[in-house]
Amino acid sequence: MTRRMWALCCAAMILSTWTLSSASEAKDAKTAPAPAPAAAPAKPADPIKIGALFAVTGPAANLGSPEAKTAQMLVDEINAKGGVKGHKLVLVIKDTQSKPENAVSFAKQLIEEEKVFAIIGPSTTGETMQIKALCEENKTLLISCAAAEAIVNPLAKYVFKTPQKDSDAARKIFMVLNKLKIDKIAVTSSNTGFGKAGKEQLEKIAPDYKITIVANEVYEKDATDLTGVLTKIKAANPGAVVNWSIEPAQAILAKNMKQLGLKIPLFQSHGFGNIKYVQAAGEAAEGIIFPAGRLLVVDVLAKDNPQKALLEKYKTDYESKYKEDVSTFGGHAYDAISILAKAIETAGADKEKVREAIEGLKGFVGTAGIFNFSPTDHNGLDINAFEMLTVKGGKFAVYGN
Amino acid sequence: MLSSASREYRMSFELLLQYLFSGITSGSIYAIVAIGFNIIYNTTGIINFAQGEFVMLGGMTAVSLSAVMPLPAAIACAVVITSLVGALVEIACIRWLRQPSVLRMIMITIGVSILLREAALHIWDEKVRALPYFTGNECSSISILGAHMSPQVLWVLGVCGAMVIFLSIFFRHTLTGRSMRACSSNRMAAVLCGINAKNMVTISFMLSAAIGALAGCVISPLTQTQYEIGTPLAIKGFTVAILGGLGNTTAAVAAGLLLGIIEALSISVVPVAYKDVIAIGILLVILFFKPAGLFGNKETGRLSEF
Numbered sequence: 253m254t255r256r257m258w259a260l261c262c263a264a265m266i267l268s269t270w271t272l273s274s275a276s277e278a279k280d281a282k283t284a285p286a287p288a289p290a291a292a293p294a295k296p297a298d299p300i301k302i303g304a305l306f307a308v309t310g311p312a313a314n315l316g317s318p319e320a321k322t323a324q325m326l327v328d329e330i331n332a333k334g335g336v337k338g339h340k341l342v343l344v345i346k347d348t349q350s351k352p353e354n355a356v357s358f359a360k361q362l363i364e365e366e367k368v369f370a371i372i373g374p375s376t377t378g379e380t381m382q383i384k385a386l387c388e389e390n391k392t393l394l395i396s397c398a399a400a401e402a403i404v405n406p407l408a409k410y411v412f413k414t415p416q417k418d419s420d421a422a423r424k425i426f427m428v429l430n431k432l433k434i435d436k437i438a439v440t441s442s443n444t445g446f447g448k449a450g451k452e453q454l455e456k457i458a459p460d461y462k463i464t465i466v467a468n469e470v471y472e473k474d475a476t477d478l479t480g481v482l483t484k485i486k487a488a489n490p491g492a493v494v495n496w497s498i499e500p501a502q503a504i505l506a507k508n509m510k511q512l513g514l515k516i517p518l519f520q521s522h523g524f525g526n527i528k529y530v531q532a533a534g535e536a537a538e539g540i541i542f543p544a545g546r547l548l549v550v551d552v553l554a555k556d557n558p559q560k561a562l563l564e565k566y567k568t569d570y571e572s573k574y575k576e577d578v579s580t581f582g583g584h585a586y587d588a589i590s591i592l593a594k595a596i597e598t599a600g601a602d603k604e605k606v607r608e609a610i611e612g613l614k615g616f617v618g619t620a621g622i623f624n625f626s627p628t629d630h631n632g633l634d635i636n637a638f639e640m641l642t643v644k645g646g647k648f649a650v651y652g653n
Numbered sequence: 654m655l656s657s658a659s660r661e662y663r664m665s666f667e668l669l670l671q672y673l674f675s676g677i678t679s680g681s682i683y684a685i686v687a688i689g690f691n692i693i694y695n696t697t698g699i700i701n702f703a704q705g706e707f708v709m710l711g712g713m714t715a716v717s718l719s720a721v722m723p724l725p726a727a728i729a730c731a732v733v734i735t736s737l738v739g740a741l742v743e744i745a746c747i748r749w750l751r752q753p754s755v756l757r758m759i760m761i762t763i764g765v766s767i768l769l770r771e772a773a774l775h776i777w778d779e780k781v782r783a784l785p786y787f788t789g790n791e792c793s794s795i796s797i798l799g800a801h802m803s804p805q806v807l808w809v810l811g812v813c814g815a816m817v818i819f820l821s822i823f824f825r826h827t828l829t830g831r832s833m834r835a836c837s838s839n840r841m842a843a844v845l846c847g848i849n850a851k852n853m854v855t856i857s858f859m860l861s862a863a864i865g866a867l868a869g870c871v872i873s874p875l876t877q878t879q880y881e882i883g884t885p886l887a888i889k890g891f892t893v894a895i896l897g898g899l900g901n902t903t904a905a906v907a908a909g910l911l912l913g914i915i916e917a918l919s920i921s922v923v924p925v926a927y928k929d930v931i932a933i934g935i936l937l938v939i940l941f942f943k944p945a946g947l948f949g950n951k952e953t954g955r956l957s958e959f
Contacts, residue, residue, distance in 0.1 A: 469925045
């Protein structure tokens with residue numbers, strides 16, 4: 253008898269919380285289309301709230317974690333210097349765990365509840381694509397830290413991105429393949445937004461460089477063993493493997509290739525730009541070739557390189573503060589915040605004017621390259637932002653040196 | 654003419670063998686995780702959904718300890734620590750239940766799995782780690798008839814075999830093991846015979862955590878270890894345990910290897926993205942015709958209780 257009562261009580265409680273929450277959701281939905289009051293220009297001393305969506309945990313943690321740390325570091329640094337034009341910056345970081353559904357609900361929360369001035373992130377392409385329309389509708393600035401060209405092409409008025417384009421990464425790889433006289437390749441990619449977008453770019457651009465894709469396989473993002481895929485690739489007999497992913501699986505792929513005795517070159521995407529992937533793959537990482545920004549090879553950059561000073565500053569700041577190696581991903585967050593800060597400095601705390609100010613930024617030195625934005629180019633980077641790198645003795649080195 | 658045909662035959666034979674090896678590689682990972690499910694099942698009749706987290710804890714602890722002590726010692730300590738965690742889980746969450754219904758215990762294990770995962774995130778962090786390869790390194794491979802595999806796979810298979818032998822001796826020939834089985838088949842009768850059923854459940858959690866931790870250490874060089882690796886491993890392990898027939902350790906290993914090989918062979922004909930479709934499809938078909946699993950009989954496969 254008592255047990256039944258208990259069960260009834262439970263059911264009643266669940267029911268009531270459910271109705272309550274759905275009622276409050278309905279209320280939220282009603283008030284949602286009115287973020288207008290927040291759009292009013294902030295008074296000079298008002299702090300500016302910036303939302304950040306990063307995959308701090310989850311399969312893309314090697315991206316999101318350094319991004320969140322970098323963003324916090326840079327915002328603290330700006331505030332210590334008195335903020336931007338007297339406005340202190342307030343950073344609200346949400347951990348999306350690299351799940352698009354989390355990115356959507358956090359983006360809504362940032363826009364509707366926190367009423368943020370702008371959003372930086374998300375870390376991954378899949379998440380960014382899910383909130384692109386949302387930010388556009390709400391006229392909220394979004395500066396993504398994800399790589400795929402699809403984020404800014406087709407153009408969305410309020411959406412920008414800081415990493416280099418995946419189409420340029422593909423071109424860089426194909427150029428090296430042409431030089432090595434390899435014309436048959438196998439393509440592997442993970443089943444994420446980044447992997448899918450990269451695979452499409454490779455398929456689209458390969459004919460321009462007279463390269464045939466003889467095997468094309470998509471694997472799970474949390475794959476723990478890829479020997480099966482590689483066996484199939486071995487059977488297709490390609491001259492090189494080009495892998496497009498951001499997950500730890502790219503280290504497993506490198507290991508499995510060696511274990512299967514597959515002795516052809518392995519190319520990775522610019523998603524390989526974290527030394528942790530090299531450490532995870534150990535000796536199997538030796539000789540991997542991939543395109544990346546110059547941050548990873550700042551030590552060997554020529555003194556007159558316009559990026560050198562900035563890259564050295566970021567590297568020293570980050571590595572002394574967090575006691576871990578710097579990665580290109582953190583750099584994307586660095587660029588996003590500094591671009592935003594620069595635009596606020598020129599245009600003041602007005603969303604619309606800041607948006608126009610970003611479109612007018614020319615020759616802005618960032619960690620990923622020299623940004624030249626325009627009303628039709630919301631990425632601002634060209635193929636020269638990439639350098640081809642390789643792994644030598646467990647460290648990144650410039651390829652061909 | 655003949656020679657080219659025979660070379661082609663050899664190529665395709667090599668390829669088949671290579672698919673087989675890659676199937677054994679992933680199959681051995683499934684099998685070693687699946688073994689752990691059977692121990693708690695054998696005592697309590699429940700599926701422990703926190704088993705994947707035991708695997709993860711074992712790997713993570715060993716990675717941390719290996720920084721300060723040699724690898725074998727680190728693994729041994731990791732196994733002991735994880736089995737203590739297993740005991741703690743049972744004492745804190747299961748032992749005090751007066752009439753633990755199967756469903757309730759299962760719900761608790763799901764809760765515990767989430768708890769352990771979040772705890773691991775806070776104790777360590779989100780980064781991916783791995784133990785060094787036991788023999789050789791990332792690049793070493795052994796070649797048999799032209800097909801290759803990592804020597805670590807042999808370690809996994811070896812440990813699998815050792816576990817199977819140990820567990821079958823333990824459950825058949827030791828008093829504790831037989832008492833544990835008695836608790837599963839009829840708890841009331843076991844208690845009437847003077848068996849302390851609660852202690853048996855605690856021991857089964859410890860044993861299962863220890864087996865999970867050892868599995869986590871052995872597969873760590875292959876799969877890499879991260880705080881959330883437990884769930885995907887446990888799902889495959891659980892599938893394999895069901896496929897083989899719950900409670901039967903040997904069957905779990907056989908079913909694990911079988912599933913791995915089916916997956917690998919399926920990759921040869923369809924894109925790899927569909928390998929789970931094939932694998933789970935086959936699982937469904939088998940369960941339609943043999944509900945107790947491939948090697949289980951109706952008495953041990955008491956799925957009706959759920």
